[in-house]
Amino acid sequence: MSTQQHSGVxxxxxxxxxxxxxxxxxxxLAWLMLGPAVLYVIAFVGxxxxxxxxxxMSDATIGDPSLDKFVGLANFSAVMQTDAFQLALRNSLxxxxxxxxxxxxxxxxxxxxxxxxxxGKRLFQMIFILPWALPVSLTAIVWMWFxxxxxxxxxxxxxxxxxxxxxxxxxxxxxxxxxxxxxxGLASVIVTDTWRMLPLATIIVLAGRMSIPEExxxxxxxxxxxxxxxxxxxxxxxxxxxxxVAILFTGLLVIGEMSLVQLLTRGGPGHSTQVLPYWxxxxxIQGGSLAQGAAITLFLFPFLLVASVLALRAAYRSQEA
Amino acid sequence: xxxxESLRCKSVTKFMTGAFAALAIGIAGTASAQDEFKPSPQxxxxxYGDITFPAQYPDGTAISITQWSHFVPSYDEWFxxxxxxxxxxHNVKVTINHIxxxxxxxxxxxxxxxxxxxxxxxxxxxxxxxxxxxxxxxDLNAAAETEFGDQADTCRxxxxxxxxxxxYGFCHGWVVDPGVYRSDLWSDAGYPDGPQTYDDLLKGxxxxxxxxxxxxxxxxxxxxxxxFFARALIWSFGGALQDKNGNVTIDSPETLAAVKYIKELFxxxxxxxxxxxxxASNNQAYIAGTASYxxxxxxxxxxxxxxxxxxxxxxxxxxxxxxxxxEVHMPAHIWFTYVMPKYVTDPDExxxxxxxxxxxxxxxxxxxxxxxxxxxxxxxxxxxQLYADGGWLDNDPWGSEPADKMAFMKTAEDWTVWPGxxxxxxxxxxxxxxxxxxxxxxxxxxxxxKSPEQxxxxxxxxxxxxxxxxxxxxxxxxxxN
Numbered sequence: 001m002s003t004q005q006h007s008g009v010x011x012x013x014x015x016x017x018x019x020x021x022x023x024x025x026x027x028x029l030a031w032l033m034l035g036p037a038v039l040y041v042i043a044f045v046g047x048x049x050x051x052x053x054x055x056x057m058s059d060a061t062i063g064d065p066s067l068d069k070f071v072g073l074a075n076f077s078a079v080m081q082t083d084a085f086q087l088a089l090r091n092s093l094x095x096x097x098x099x100x101x102x103x104x105x106x107x108x109x110x111x112x113x114x115x116x117x118x119x120g121k122r123l124f125q126m127i128f129i130l131p132w133a134l135p136v137s138l139t140a141i142v143w144m145w146f147x148x149x150x151x152x153x154x155x156x157x158x159x160x161x162x163x164x165x166x167x168x169x170x171x172x173x174x175x176x177x178x179x180x181x182x183x184x185g186l187a188s189v190i191v192t193d194t195w196r197m198l199p200l201a202t203i204i205v206l207a208g209r210m211s212i213p214e215e216x217x218x219x220x221x222x223x224x225x226x227x228x229x230x231x232x233x234x235x236x237x238x239x240x241x242x243x244x245v246a247i248l249f250t251g252l253l254v255i256g257e258m259s260l261v262q263l264l265t266r267g268g269p270g271h272s273t274q275v276l277p278y279w280x281x282x283x284x285i286q287g288g289s290l291a292q293g294a295a296i297t298l299f300l301f302p303f304l305l306v307a308s309v310l311a312l313r314a315a316y317r318s319q320e321a
Numbered sequence: 322x323x324x325x326e327s328l329r330c331k332s333v334t335k336f337m338t339g340a341f342a343a344l345a346i347g348i349a350g351t352a353s354a355q356d357e358f359k360p361s362p363q364x365x366x367x368x369y370g371d372i373t374f375p376a377q378y379p380d381g382t383a384i385s386i387t388q389w390s391h392f393v394p395s396y397d398e399w400f401x402x403x404x405x406x407x408x409x410x411h412n413v414k415v416t417i418n419h420i421x422x423x424x425x426x427x428x429x430x431x432x433x434x435x436x437x438x439x440x441x442x443x444x445x446x447x448x449x450x451x452x453x454x455x456x457x458x459x460d461l462n463a464a465a466e467t468e469f470g471d472q473a474d475t476c477r478x479x480x481x482x483x484x485x486x487x488x489y490g491f492c493h494g495w496v497v498d499p500g501v502y503r504s505d506l507w508s509d510a511g512y513p514d515g516p517q518t519y520d521d522l523l524k525g526x527x528x529x530x531x532x533x534x535x536x537x538x539x540x541x542x543x544x545x546x547x548x549f550f551a552r553a554l555i556w557s558f559g560g561a562l563q564d565k566n567g568n569v570t571i572d573s574p575e576t577l578a579a580v581k582y583i584k585e586l587f588x589x590x591x592x593x594x595x596x597x598x599x600x601a602s603n604n605q606a607y608i609a610g611t612a613s614y615x616x617x618x619x620x621x622x623x624x625x626x627x628x629x630x631x632x633x634x635x636x637x638x639x640x641x642x643x644x645x646x647x648e649v650h651m652p653a654h655i656w657f658t659y660v661m662p663k664y665v666t667d668p669d670e671x672x673x674x675x676x677x678x679x680x681x682x683x684x685x686x687x688x689x690x691x692x693x694x695x696x697x698x699x700x701x702x703x704x705x706q707l708y709a710d711g712g713w714l715d716n717d718p719w720g721s722e723p724a725d726k727m728a729f730m731k732t733a734e735d736w737t738v739w740p741g742x743x744x745x746x747x748x749x750x751x752x753x754x755x756x757x758x759x760x761x762x763x764x765x766x767x768x769x770x771k772s773p774e775q776x777x778x779x780x781x782x783x784x785x786x787x788x789x790x791x792x793x794x795x796x797x798x799x800x801x802n
Binding site: 083084178268287290 | 429430433434451454455541596598606611748751752756764
């Protein structure tokens with residue numbers, strides 16, 4: 001009588017059988033499953049990241065990207081002393097914070113709406129997800145037309161409402177010149193980023209919202225809690241882990257995004273809507289100072305890393321609680 | 322003496338030329354004026370200066386060319402056919418890859434970093450910051466000058482770097498950047514010949530804006546056209562970014578006067594839309610009839626002609642505007658500069674690519690014609706049809722009304738300069754241009770973010786740092802070579 005019969009579990013036979021058994025071991029299987037992802041991260045994240053660090057401490061130019069001269073932190077020091085960098089840093093933080101604030105409020109509202117059934121919900125969901133499916137360039141082109149200095153339909157509506165134009169509140173011009181004024185330009189970038197990021201954030205928050213048992217809301221309503229009390233005492237605390245994840249994703253995607261600013265304002269007027277990724281591109285690729293470009297891209301990394309770790313820890317904690 | 326200057330000298334002996342021409346026509350009998358001003362027959366010689374090329378290359382020889390999609394689409398159509406024909410004649414496989422203008426530097430950068438990519442890349446501005454990754458084209462440029470005569474300064478100064486004593490590119494053509502105005506609006510404002518000076522632009526532009534609501538439309542945004550307008554203004558006021566030897570000279574009373582002028586122009590004749598513009602915006606505004614004056618190449622006019630826009634009837638061109646001292650300087654709008662990266666090592670590939678570039682210049686009348694006079698030849702002698710009396714500029718083959726609307730470009734080589742003028746377009750000049758230091762200075766002064774003095778001071782600080790960085794690496798200087 002064989003062991004196989006004793007245990008009731010068929011034991012491997014032959015070479016293939018032994019291979020199969022080896023592959024079935026949890027440790028081996030784990031590495032096999034994780035392997036492609038790990039390789040991907042090393043090749044497409046780890047290596048470029050290390051290369052960027054090396055470049056930022058070299059004197060590499062666009063014509064000679066070799067790493068043959070170590071200059072320490074000189075590039076960081078040089079780029080930090082320019083007006084453009086300081087404005088870009090300020091604007092990156094403003095745009096990210098402004099987008100996050102708007103996205104969180106709207107995503108929470110949208111998830112409240114989408115958690116309920118209503119007629120046309122599927123169509124609404126499809127339309128709602130569309131901005132996320134569009135390429136960034138297409139998003140920018142749509143908004144460029146919307147905010148155009150000559151042909152903006154927003155301006156036209158405001159003129160029709162006598163809010164814009166000679167003698168009006170926002171006159172005397174027939175245009176607001178959204179992209180030609182510092183704060184309107186920044187606001188335009190924030191609104192466009194919000195439009196683009198809202199679907200992703202909503203999906204994340206909605207997942208959290210759907211996991212809250214409906215009984216908790218019913219109980220609260222029976223106890224006489226109003227809408228805001230339910231929102232602040234039940235919904236938001238329960239959504240906290242997912243909101244943190246939404247903040248993390250949205251924040252990282254927005255702060256690293258350069259195409260919108262490149263297409264909408266090109267960082268102007270002057271550098272007043274400049275952001276770090278686009279400034280790095282202008283300095284490093286267009287301007288030829290590859291090493292300084294790398295230094296600009298890496299500048300926010302330590303802060304983002306700390307913020308990400310703290311956010312993830314907070315998410316885990318609130319989930320455990 | 323440049324070819325254009327020599328043409329002017331010839332006007333002194335116009336009588337004799339006319340007599341000989343009449344005699345020639347009489348003898349030839351059948352030759353018509355139409356034939357005289359057709360593109361020259363295509364020729365592919367094997368000898369250029371000291372370089373001798375094989376008539377046929379070994380089997381398997383191939384070159385690939387990455388260039389930007391031309392603003393006049395008929396050029397790309399012609400170029401594709403020409404390259405195919407050239408390849409068939411020389412037993413070379415020619416592959417052309419068109420990409421957008423803005424992607425060119427990133428593409429070349431990635432190719433150099435990867436050590437592989439196209440054989441030739443066509444740049445639209447001086448690519449001197451790439452010089453360490455580019456092959457020297459000294460022999461090619463020497464052969465071109467031997468064969469074709471003097472090269473336009475706007476090309477020479479944007480493809481040769483004296484600090485390294487190297488030709489890093491071959492500029493085969495350039496584009497005129499004229500002033501464009503609405504003749505009806507300016508005539509009504511009391512300027513029947515349009516604005517002649519920057520003072521006219523200010524006073525006349527303000528009057529037109531007041532009377533009709535149509536502003537002057539010169540950009541103050543971080544983009545190409547705004548950069549060029551700002552430079553034309555500074556040069557015409559007598560200022561310059563650097564001197565011939567690469568010493569920074571931006572901080573001057575002349576530049577300050579130009580910065581103060583832009584503030585005044587903005588307050589009286591512009592609208593805030595100019596801060597938001599991209600390179601297409603002034604064209605769009607002009608074609609939409611909402612601009613009285615722009616500074617741009619003729620490609621927008623060709624587009625307007627193609628779609629039959631009525632604005633073409635009231636459109637007039639002029640060389641740049643005169644500054645307070647009467648000086649007129651405009652940048653070229655674009656330079657067509659081929660570069661060959663160092664990663665190209667196959668001798669047949671290198672040889673055939675050089676052959677291709679020289680043959681292109683040799684047959685440049687086709688390039689000029691098919692670009693609808695957008696491409697001006699780097700070597701004026703190569704396109705006699707363009708400058709000749711009664712030639713393409715006097716009698717636009719593409720239907721301008723009046724037919725001599727483009728004749729103002731006959732003198733373009735005299736008033737066209739380049740980024741870095743009067744010095745060379747070194748990498749520091751390139752970084753100042755690409756990071757929008759000058760247009761930002763102008764915008765900050767115009768919208769009151771900074772006083773003109775402060776805007777100039779801050780720009781000077783940045784420019785000095787950029788120049789120091791590149792000078793320390795040995796890329797700036799020796800412009801007296």
